[in-house]
Amino acid sequence: xxxxxxxxxxxxxxxxxxxxxxxxxxxxxxxxxxxxxxxxxxxxxxxxxxxxxxxxxxxxxxxxxxxxxxxxxxxxxxxxxxxxxxxxxxxxxxxxxxxxxxxxxxxxxxxxxxxxxxxxxxxxxxxxxxxxxxxxxxxxxxxxxxxxxxxxxxxxxxxxxxxxxxxxxxxxxxxxxxxxxxxxxxxxxxxxxxxxxxxxxxxxxxxxxxxxxxxxxxxxxxxxxxxxxxxxxxxxxxxxxxxxxxxxxxxxxxxxxxxxxxxxxxxxxxxxxxxxxxxxxxxxxxxxxxxxxxxxxxxxxxxxxxxxxxxxxxxxxxxxxxxxxxxxxxxxx
Amino acid sequence: xxxxxxxxxxxxxxxxxxxxxxxxxxxxxxxxxxxxxxxxxxxxxxxxxxxxxxxxxxxxxxxxxxxxxxxxxxxxxxxxxxxxxxxxxxxxxxxxxxxxxxxxxxxxxxxxxxxxxxxxxxxxxxxxxxxxxxxxxxxxxxxxxxxxxxxxxxxxxxxxxxxxxxxxxxxxxxxxxxxxxxxxxxxxxxxxxxxxxxxxxxxxxxxxxxxxxxxxxxxxxxxxxxxxxxxxxxxxxxxxxxxxxxxxxxxxxxxxxxxxxxxxxxxxxxxxxxxxxxxxxxxxxxxxxxxxxxxxxxxxxxxxxxxxxxxxxxxxxxxxxxxxxxxxxxxxx
DNA sequence: TTGAAAGCGTTACCAA
DNA sequence: TTGGTAACGCTTTCAA
Numbered sequence: 001x002x003x004x005x006x007x008x009x010x011x012x013x014x015x016x017x018x019x020x021x022x023x024x025x026x027x028x029x030x031x032x033x034x035x036x037x038x039x040x041x042x043x044x045x046x047x048x049x050x051x052x053x054x055x056x057x058x059x060x061x062x063x064x065x066x067x068x069x070x071x072x073x074x075x076x077x078x079x080x081x082x083x084x085x086x087x088x089x090x091x092x093x094x095x096x097x098x099x100x101x102x103x104x105x106x107x108x109x110x111x112x113x114x115x116x117x118x119x120x121x122x123x124x125x126x127x128x129x130x131x132x133x134x135x136x137x138x139x140x141x142x143x144x145x146x147x148x149x150x151x152x153x154x155x156x157x158x159x160x161x162x163x164x165x166x167x168x169x170x171x172x173x174x175x176x177x178x179x180x181x182x183x184x185x186x187x188x189x190x191x192x193x194x195x196x197x198x199x200x201x202x203x204x205x206x207x208x209x210x211x212x213x214x215x216x217x218x219x220x221x222x223x224x225x226x227x228x229x230x231x232x233x234x235x236x237x238x239x240x241x242x243x244x245x246x247x248x249x250x251x252x253x254x255x256x257x258x259x260x261x262x263x264x265x266x267x268x269x270x271x272x273x274x275x276x277x278x279x280x281x282x283x284x285x286x287x288x289x290x291x292x293x294x295x296x297x298x299x300x301x302x303x304x305x306x307x308x309x310x311x312x313x314x315x316x317x318x319x320x321x322x323x324x325x326x327x328x329x330x331x332x333x
Numbered sequence: 334x335x336x337x338x339x340x341x342x343x344x345x346x347x348x349x350x351x352x353x354x355x356x357x358x359x360x361x362x363x364x365x366x367x368x369x370x371x372x373x374x375x376x377x378x379x380x381x382x383x384x385x386x387x388x389x390x391x392x393x394x395x396x397x398x399x400x401x402x403x404x405x406x407x408x409x410x411x412x413x414x415x416x417x418x419x420x421x422x423x424x425x426x427x428x429x430x431x432x433x434x435x436x437x438x439x440x441x442x443x444x445x446x447x448x449x450x451x452x453x454x455x456x457x458x459x460x461x462x463x464x465x466x467x468x469x470x471x472x473x474x475x476x477x478x479x480x481x482x483x484x485x486x487x488x489x490x491x492x493x494x495x496x497x498x499x500x501x502x503x504x505x506x507x508x509x510x511x512x513x514x515x516x517x518x519x520x521x522x523x524x525x526x527x528x529x530x531x532x533x534x535x536x537x538x539x540x541x542x543x544x545x546x547x548x549x550x551x552x553x554x555x556x557x558x559x560x561x562x563x564x565x566x567x568x569x570x571x572x573x574x575x576x577x578x579x580x581x582x583x584x585x586x587x588x589x590x591x592x593x594x595x596x597x598x599x600x601x602x603x604x605x606x607x608x609x610x611x612x613x614x615x616x617x618x619x620x621x622x623x624x625x626x627x628x629x630x631x632x633x634x635x636x637x638x639x640x641x642x643x644x645x646x647x648x649x650x651x652x653x654x655x656x657x658x659x660x661x662x663x664x665x666x
Numbered sequence: 667t668t669g670a671a672a673g674c675g676t677t678a679c680c681a682a
Numbered sequence: 683t684t685g686g687t688a689a690c691g692c693t694t695t696c697a698a
Contacts, residue, residue, distance in 0.1 A: 048675035381691035
């Protein structure tokens with residue numbers, strides 16, 4: 001900026017004003033300065049401006065993968081969410097700072113916040129980090145979390161109606177005449193836990209004994225789910241349906257069932273959760289519960305920005321819609 | 334940091350040294366300072382440190398979408414690449430600043446570079462921005478581009494062997510007895526252009542008249558490709574195979590063919606390019622040319638970092654492997 | 667081993 | 683309308 005000032009024969013403060021569009025600078029002067037800056041491709045140093053302005057025009061997006069180190073950022077769910085967030089954040093004139101947090105990191109969120117890298121933080125998925133998030137949110141308002149809305153929580157979440165969506169999925173299986181419905185998922189992850197709750201609710205309402213159903217704790221990776229399903233089949237348990245807490249798990253289950261010589265949906269019906277793009281193309285196409293991630297991303301960004309402005313926004317829950325395809329064995333509507 | 338210094342009863346410079354692990358500070362002193370910082374969850378303000386150190390420990394990832402405004406960051410190819418880049422960049426101890434650039438932006442790259450937001454820049458896809466990239470690269474070394482390697486270019490690219498991969502794909506179609514092979518893609522995008530070159534090469538080598546083949550200029554969005562294919566079918570042209578420049582186009586083409594009552598692969602064989610995750614699950618599963626994005630991401634990051642260190646790295650081309658599935662009508666090997 | 671002070675490149679306040 | 687100057691929060695050189 002000092003260069004530009006010298007070339008234009010004015011003081012740096014005038015250059016700063018001109019570049020910021022401050023109407024005080026005389027128009028001829030402004031034109032001249034802008035032209036020089038333009039020609040030299042000059043753009044103010046953001047680090048310096050950030051320091052002075054105490055804002056960054058950037059939002060951090062964090063993905064904690066505490067529960068499963070091997071889970072790469074290639075997981076279709078995360079990756080779709082990221083794409084939508086990038087779209088939305090860009091559109092609002094902000095930049096996006098992406099951070100993946102691995103297991104042993106202590107103080108990961110506190111550290112990110114204190115580094116002042118961004119004006120606000122979006123956390124995708126609580127993972128097993130509920131406590132850490134809760135703690136930070138007490139003193140740092142511009143924080144919004146994609147995930148399950150828990151009873152005791154005081155931070156702001158955006159998420160789908162996990163209980164209701166899961167319930168609809170399991171009711172669909174029950175109505176299709178399935179008798180022994182297995183849940184696959186990891187109850188330690190809040191969102192999955194809520195889906196499990198929905199599953200149990202649906203069974204209870206149908207006066208179905210929960211004993212007829214079996215839990216398969218599963219990590220979120222495709223391979224872990226595949227192995228878990230195969231092992232479960234090998235144990236010789238009888239079941240005719242699977243409700244998986246995510247599509248990635250469901251798709252792995254389908255693979256495992258096929259590999260074990262079981263037909264989907266004839267022998268075993270499968271329903272997932274998420275409606276990742278791939279789900280429409282699996283064989284057979286996957287019945288699942290759709291989360292509207294584009295809308296979710298929009299709400300997430302909207303809420304952080306409002307929180308940056310000092311507003312105290314409540315959590316938001318979006319409806320989750322059952323999408324009936326062929327893997328659940330029902331006739332398409 | 335002033336707070337910490339006051340609490341510890343030392344000067345800020347000592348705190349700075351302690352936090353930076355400078356061995357000069359006396360160990361008891363250091364422990365004390367670190368403990369106070371720990372307790373208060375203190376982390377240095379990055380903007381200030383960056384300003385002073387003239388580096389950011391951040392890499393920018395830019396996605397120019399000049400050629401197709403509607404193309405969201407939800408495109409499976411971009412999104413997979415992003416995931417891998419996030420993994421790789423995080424692993425190297427850097428942060429990732431993600432920027433999506435839309436059509437009218439002039440000087441987008443120059444601006445990003447000058448803003449000093451990151452220590453290096455990775456551009457995903459040249460789009461129609463070859464000239465802009467070329468210009469900036471002259472004066473800004475730590476810039477690496479994912480895309481096609483062009484003759485006249487002086488910047489550093491990483492990409493697959495587009496010509497070779499496309500050629501293998503088309504040869505596969507020829508060997509399967511297909512006679513009239515249509516190329517779908519947009520020749521204005523360097524990578525697609527190279528794939529088209531490979532397509533032509535394969536035809537030429539088989540002494541096939543290029544007149545028997547037809548170009549369908551297509552934007553990259555799924556819908557545009559779908560419409561283009563439907564329109565082409567309506568024109569009544571005869572063809573028995575499609576080589577699409579991307580899987581997204583190929584999958585749309587399959588949908589369009591099915592909607593027009595044509596069977597894949599019986600009536601028309603389809604081959605794509607990219608091997609996005611979804612391709613293994615389409616109906617029928619898509620024959621395509623695989624790009625190893627994980628390895629690509631690794632190389633991209635590796636090269637930028639070496640360039641940040643002042644090295645002048647050459648471009649890298651990775652082999653592209655034909656994956657034969659069912660959409661091309663050949664028997665699986 | 668620690669303290670003092672300069673400086674990174676901006677922006678904003680106060681004077682002129 | 684413009685110029686000078688302080689301040690943003692840190693790191694590092696130089697002195698002590």
